[in-house]
Amino acid sequence: MAKDFVVTPWEVSGDIDYEKLIRDFGTQPLSQKHTELIEKLAGRKNHMLDRKIFFSHRDLDWFLAEYQKHKQVALYTGRGPSGPVHLGHLMPWFFTKYLQDAFKCPLYFQMTDDEKFLFKDSLSQKDTLNWSMENSLDVMAVGFDPARTKIFIDTKSIAKLYPLALEVSKRVTYSTAKAVFGYKDSSNIGEIFFTSVQSAPALLPSAEARQKKGAKGDEIVPVLIPCAIDQDPHFRVTRDVAQKLGFPKPAEIHSTFFPSLAGSGKMSASDPLSAIYTTDSEEVIRKKVGRAFTGGRPTVAEQRKLGGNPEICSVCQYLKFFFEPDDRKLEERLRAYKNGEILDGENKAYLADKIVxxxxEHQKRREQARKVLDKVID
Amino acid sequence: MAKDFVVTPWEVSGDIDYEKLIRDFGTQPLSQKHTELIEKLAGRKNHMLDRKIFFSHRDLDWFLAEYQKHKQVALYTGRGPSGPVHLGHLMPWFFTKYLQDAFKCPLYFQMTDDEKFLFKDSLSQKDTLNWSMENSLDVMAVGFDPARTKIFIDTKSIAKLYPLALEVSKRVTYSTAKAVFGYKDSSNIGEIFFTSVQSAPALLPSAEARQKKGAKGDEIVPVLIPCAIDQDPHFRVTRDVAQKLGFPKPAEIHSTFFPSLAGSGKMSASDPLSAIYTTDSEEVIRKKVGRAFTGGRPTVAEQRKLGGNPEICSVCQYLKFFFEPDDRKLEERLRAYKNGEILDGENKAYLADKIVxxxxEHQKRREQARKVLDKVID
Known part of the structure; x- marks a missing residue:
């Protein structure tokens, strides 16, 4: 039986029951049909779809149908720049790149430096702006097309975002915000307003298209938001308001959480051993993987005899989520781990090599990204 | 006995007891000493001080002492651009010009187009931006020094205001905002955030001075806010937070409300006969003054015999507030009105001539202001 779990934009904890989350949030499960259509449109398979790491959606059928009618579409995702980027952050960005390659469309990438300043007592605006710049290097290292990608750092792009944020905020009562996000009397008034700013980029593609057409424009640019499921509450609000404003509701495609090296729950920046940062050295990577929580047994003899449990093993999960894209190799390895043919030491070394x-490669591309930053930051 | 009255930034109604307001709001009464010092520094008298139309303050002694130490100071006031400007709006601006002439200092003038959009269902952002431009003509027609005046239209200047608004909003809980402004669950989340944006210009002079000095700057630029007393709740919040942020608390000097032509309460844009707009024609002015509520009697004979009541007479109050700056002439006229020597018809004609x-003159200067608008709007 699943233990209690919490999934909000600001807290993810416990053993997450993703099927229950689909019911609680009111999203739709991603089906084989969706996977096949996206892979057909992309012209290649994607293991994050095949393995249901992206597992849930809203209005994906509409978005794909619009795209197939040769409409202009856009992608929107983002990052809360409160510290260094870890592997868990990269995963949905790699998937977003797969979608950008498939749809040859603009990507609106939001750095919510204002959010992280407002929600974290210890961070100054200077801190969150610095992290925005640092994290942007990781974003561009993923390989997004610089000609089709705009990074919006909220405090720097606020002139563009504020008018749309105002439109949203006028249509969201405190009562709604409290119900969706669980605000309390002790919440600060910046936190309460913030969801309006996160809504703005979802409306911006249509707003910009209309601006180009002049006052009479009623263009719609369908937007798809690839994100971890914890961001859905924000976009539930966005979708309600978009309709009131005559904008299309943005579609969403949701991922599960990248596992923590420490065992259950998602990778967390607050537990340094639970996450591997993109700037970690080889030595640090090997040390962290070496200490990872596994599905092994107390002794080698027992593991040989009884086998390991890949379901609870963070090393196996890392391979499944990202680092063993070859389905046949993954299947064989998990089978061998389960049968006790592969022990933790070997499994860890295999993963560590992959991550190193x-x-x-990522660190090389991250340095190269310094050259395009001026061009892609709005 | 005074009836119940309400004074908030969004509602002013009832018979206002200004002495009670000073106690309720916790401000200080303006004294003869303040009036004399300001007039000495300005080098000339001001009837709005002499007649206690400006009647209350916060930290005015500190501000004047700082100015006398030859410190750089700044003035900050503003306008909610929801419609045309009427005479009641102009009065504190003329006083602000008197202060700018006295202190030879910058004026930060905020047009809260975002506020008016958020608080008025019927207004679009296009409407409030249009009113911002129109109202800016009235501001500059008052005669502010264009070289020392910056008009900040919130949605246009948000890049400059947002970082300070974030600092404020992080330090104001919903509970505080609710207590100060009376927000309800049905308030929209833009309204709740807005006070942060109104705080920003009060901190901007010091923030700009620090920016010029680099990271180590701790310059303070004392700010004085001349405004009607209904805006005090905003600046109470600003003052609390300013201190936490290491900025000086802005000082305030408060006016009573310009009377309504319809009798009690302040001039209101929602009752067209109660207010004279700066763009009204001579015909309309004379018609509105002709219909004004007075302190007269039912018949001419009675008024000759019993005299009028200048205290409740909007025509007399207009003369006192603004249109008869000559103390001797005003005194003589009010005495004659009280004694029945002057009747309503004559009194109205006298005021109408003054307003016309x-x-x-104002309309002429308003047209000339079109030339400086580009320069003064931030």
Missing amino acids: DFLA | DFLA
């Missing part, structure tokens, strides 16, 4: 190679 | 002359 991956991050060496 | 005043607005003819």
Whole structure:
């Protein structure tokens, strides 16, 4: 039986029952049909779809139908820049890049430096702006097309976002915000307003298209938001208000959470051993993987005899989520782990090699990204 | 006995007891000493001080002492651009010009187009932006020094205001905002955030001075806010937070409300006969003054015999507030009105002439202001 769990934009904890989350949030499960259509449109398969790491959606059928009618579409995702980027952050961005390649469309990437300032006592605006710049390097290292990508750092792009945020905020009562986000009397008034700013980029593609057409424009640019499921409450609000404003409701496609190396729950920036940062050295990576929580047994003899449990093993989960994209190899490895043919030490070394190679490449591209930052930051 | 009255930034009604307001709001009464010092520094008298139309303050002694130490100071006032400007709006601006002349200092003038959009269902952002431009003509027609005046239209200047608004909003809980402004669950989340944006210009002079000095700057620029007393709740919040942020608390000097032509309460844009707009024609002015509520008697004979009541007479009050700056002439006229020597018809004609002359001049300067608007709007 699943333990209690909490999923909000600001807290994810407990053993998450993703099927219950679909029911609680009122989203739709991603079906085989969706996976097949996206992979057909993209012209290639994606293991995050095949393995149901992206598992839920809102209005994806509408978005894909609009795209197939050769409409202009846009993608929107973002990051709360409160610290360094870890592997869990990268995963949905790689998926977003897969979608940008598929749809050859603009990506609106929001850095919510204002949010992180408002919600974290310890962070100054200077801190969150610095993290915005640092994190932007990671974003562009993923390989987004610089000609089709705009990064909006909220405090820097506020002139563009504020008019739309005002339209949203006028149509969201405190009562609604409290129900959706659980605000209390002790919440600060910036936190309460913030969801309006997160809504703005979802409306911006249509707003910009209308502006180009002049006062009479009623263009719609369908928007798809790839994000972890904890961001859905924001976009539930956005979707309600979008309709009132004559904008299309943005579609969403949701991922589960990248597992923590420490065991249950998502990777957390507050537990340094639970997450591997994109700037970690080889030594640190190997140390962290070495200490990872696994599905092994107390002794080698027992593990040989009884086998390991890949479901609770963070090393196996890392391979499944991202680092063993080859389905056949993954299946074989998980089978062997379960049967006791592969022990934790070997499994960890295998994963560590993969991560070390991956991050060496990422760190190279991260340095190269310095050259495009001026161009992609709005 | 005074009836119940309400004074908030969004509602002013009833018979206002200004002495009670000073006690309720916790401000200080303006003393003869203040009046004399300001007039000495200005080098000339001001009838709005002499007649206690400006009647209350916060930290005015500190502000004047700082000014006398040859410190750089600044003035900050504003306008909610929801419609045309009427005479009641102009009065504190003329006083603010008197202060700008006295202190030879910058004026930060805020047009809260976002506020009016958020609080008025019927207004679009396009409406409030249009009113911001129109109202700016009236502001500059008052005669502010264009080289020392900056008009901040919130949605246009938000890039400059937002970082300070965030600092404020992080330090104001919903509970505080609710207590000060009376927000309800049905208030929209833009309304709740807005006071942060109104705080920003009060901190901007010091913030700008610090920015010039670099990271180590701790300059303070004392700010004085001349405004009608209904705006005090906003600045009470600003003052609390300013201190937490290491900024000086802005000082305030408060006016009573310009009387309504319809009798009790302040001039109101929602009752067209109660207010004279700066763009009204001579015909309309004379018609409105002709219908004004007076302190007269049912018949001419009675008024000759018993005299009028200048205290409740909007025509007498207009003369006192603004249109008869000559103390001797005013005193003589009010005495004669009280004794029945002057009747309503004559009194109205006298005031109408004054207003017609005043607005003819204002309308001329309003047209000339079109030339400086580009320069003064931030």
